Amino acid sequence: MCDYCHNIQKWKRFNVPKDYLACIEYIQQLVTNGGFELLEEESTCPLNQVKTEDGWADEIMVHVVWCKHCGQVFTCVVSSPVSWSACSSL
Numbered sequence: 001m002c003d004y005c006h007n008i009q010k011w012k013r014f015n016v017p018k019d020y021l022a023c024i025e026y027i028q029q030l031v032t033n034g035g036f037e038l039l040e041e042e043s044t045c046p047l048n049q050v051k052t053e054d055g056w057a058d059e060i061m062v063h064v065v066w067c068k069h070c071g072q073v074f075t076c077v078v079s080s081p082v083s084w085s086a087c088s089s090l
């Protein structure tokens, strides 16, 4: 990690869907700001498509971004969004 990315917000777990959506929104901001890039091949769907009209895009949703300054990779994983039983940090 570098000075640029060690301060980014991280979530230990998501207790409610709102937390996850906040995280996704935050990742989107990081990408928009230009310091991070989404690794689309490692991610299950585009950031703006985690929620669809039918619910969640997938049972397990993964988004991977990397810091363009130092190459550090950050992963946001949520499994079974319906029950929010398990997840890991950004």
Ligand SMILES: [Zn+2]
Residues within 6 Å of the ligand: 001, 002, 003, 004, 005, 006, 067, 068, 069, 070, 071, 072
């Ligand atoms: Zn960095």
